[in-house]
Amino acid sequence: MKYIDLHVHSSASDGTLSPAKVVRLASEKQLAAIALTDHDTLAGIPEANKESDILKEEGTFIQIIPGTEISVSYRKKDIHILGLFVDTNSGQLYDSLEQARIRREERNHKMTANLRTAGIDITVDKLKEAEGDAVLTRAHFAKYMVEHGYVKTNQDAFTKYLHDDSPYYVPREYLSPEEAISLIHSAGGLAVIAHPLLYKFTLPEVEAMVAYLKDYGLDGVETIYSANTGFDEGHIRRIANKYDLAMTGGSDFHGKNKPDIQIGTGRGNLKVPYEILEKLRARL
Incomplete structure (x- = not known):
């Protein structure tokens, strides 16, 4: 059986x-496809596609699904909408993500200024020296x-400096879920709610969130996920079936920033079958 990973992050x-190293690693793990879903950006996809072409010349085939993970505000919480199969040439999506990048940059300057009052010698320029063109996050x-x-x-x-209630933390300005779903659709993609159980809602609240997003065109729910335990996957499958939503799955791989999560296998037992991808393509 072939396996895939539809939630992967790069530098x-x-x-x-780097996007190229992510693709190479996924190939070494014998994955048939991955979705590169970096936060609020499409910047890594050209490099990922190029590495996929190189691998193809070497005799190995791996599909790259262009994607992104958009942060939105729902009930005063930061939740994430995955855009899968998006057109990277979509001007509307690109412009919106660029505006999000600018707002994030302004916020990062405020946060580094706050942290300097706590005696931490940190600036945005110093972060960029270490991280290059990466979209800077609290990680x-x-x-x-x-x-x-x-x-x-x-x-x-x-715990000490970066949590939401910290005096050094600066809240982000977010798109609404409706705006994110509309943008993903404008780029020809599918909109999927990422890791719905991570937001610390009760199950009825998770279902209410999914129902609300469905009304605005949500296409799917991330059902198979690294952090799932016990009956988690079953609960999300029930909700997805009830609202006729596609199911997706992914590790949420971040490399060393989440060292316990491996691409394709999560914390060791993640398996996302290729048929998931086939069903998503049918939805398109």
Whole structure:
């Protein structure tokens, strides 16, 4: 049986491997396809496609599904909508993601200024020196603090400085879920709610969220996921079936930023069958 991974990050956002290295690693793991879904950007997809072409010349075939993971605000929480099969030449989607990048940049300048008042020598320029063109997230802030000895672990950085209620934290300006779904559709893609159980809603609240998003055109729910335990997958399958939504699956691979999660296999037992991809293509 062939397997896939439809939720993967690279250094184009907050992963630690370049898009090319992500594709090469996925090929080594014998995955048939991956979706590159970096946060609020399409920047890594050309490099991923190029590496896929190189592998094809070497006799190995792996499909690259162009995607992105868009942060939106729902009930005052940051939730994520995956866009799969998006047209990377879509001006409307590109422009919106670029505006999100600008707002994120402004927010990062405010957060680094706040952290400097706590005695942490950090600036956006210093983060960029280390991370290049990556879309800076709190994961990069945490990595910087660890590398410069301000905290021992990434979790320490979040606990002490980067959590949502921290005095140093600056809230983001988000798109609405409706706007994100519309943008994904305008680019010819499918809109999928990512890891619906991670938002700390009760199951009835998760179902209410899915029903709300379905009314605005949601196409699918990420059902097979690295953090699932017990009956989690079964609960999401029930909700997906009830609302006639496609099911997707992915590891949420980030490289060393999430060292316990491996591409294709998550925490060791993740398996996303190729038929998931075939059913998604049928939805298109």
